[in-house]
Amino acid sequence: MWDERFRTDEYVYGTAPNDFLVRVADQLPEQSRILALADGEGRNGVWLAKQGHHVHSVDGSKIALEKARVLAEQADVSIEFEQADLINWRWPQNQYDAVVAIFIQFAGPEVRRRLFKDAIASLKPGGLLVVQGYRTEQLAYGTGGPPQEENLYTEQLLKSELSGLDVLMLSAHDCVIHEGMGHSGMSALIDYVGRKP
Numbered sequence: 001m002w003d004e005r006f007r008t009d010e011y012v013y014g015t016a017p018n019d020f021l022v023r024v025a026d027q028l029p030e031q032s033r034i035l036a037l038a039d040g041e042g043r044n045g046v047w048l049a050k051q052g053h054h055v056h057s058v059d060g061s062k063i064a065l066e067k068a069r070v071l072a073e074q075a076d077v078s079i080e081f082e083q084a085d086l087i088n089w090r091w092p093q094n095q096y097d098a099v100v101a102i103f104i105q106f107a108g109p110e111v112r113r114r115l116f117k118d119a120i121a122s123l124k125p126g127g128l129l130v131v132q133g134y135r136t137e138q139l140a141y142g143t144g145g146p147p148q149e150e151n152l153y154t155e156q157l158l159k160s161e162l163s164g165l166d167v168l169m170l171s172a173h174d175c176v177i178h179e180g181m182g183h184s185g186m187s188a189l190i191d192y193v194g195r196k197p
């Protein structure tokens with residue numbers, strides 16, 4: 001399904017980085033080792049690499065990865081790309097200064113809880129988890145994101161499922177975003193940054 005979505009000359013979520021990621025990026029130590037989860041066509045991984053970070057960009061879609069490689073080449077940055085199914089991935093342990101999870105809402109509750117647990121385990125102590133996703137209220141806007149309510153976030157859900165982290169930021173808000181044709185218009189968002197103790 002994802003390959004089909006990405007099989008177009010356009011970058012479905014644009015080539016500019018996610019605004020929230022740009023806003024919080026000053027919290028990342030210089031030259032961080034960063035895992036960009038479900039990084040798609042690479043807009044976020046490439047931008048992080050341009051800031052001097054060492055990026056491991058993982059996504060399940062072969063087509064998305066091909067487009068991400070082109071974006072990285074154009075930006076003249078080097079990224080460790082990997083095509084993998086994160087649901088059955090051998091997650092590195094205690095490896096990353098940050099894990100970036102921008103719109104990775106492809107999983108229902110059971111798998112999501114496992115993914116969050118794995119993401120936390122992959123962080124070094126003191127590492128940051130950066131998450132932006134859609135809230136359940138997004139269903140009424142219909143401007144992007146999965147149609148399954150159970151895949152969407154609430155503040156309570158993130159607090160509970162990421163309880164292993166110290167919360168540095170948790171903000172639910174509605175705003176207009178323009179991220180290619182995939183995310184476009186008024187959106188019900190939630191921003192999260194947590195630190196592994």
Ligand SMILES: C[S@@+](CC[C@H](N)C(=O)[O-])C[C@H]1O[C@@H](n2cnc3c(N)ncnc32)[C@H](O)[C@@H]1O
Nearest residue numbers: 002013038039040059060061085086102103106
């Ligand atoms: C909404 S897109 C977001 C892409 C990127 N994070 C961004 O913000 O531009 C969701 C991404 O999840 C990836 N994905 C879906 N299921 C996956 C899985 N099981 N393992 C790895 N990646 C997956 C898709 O290929 C797609 O790139």
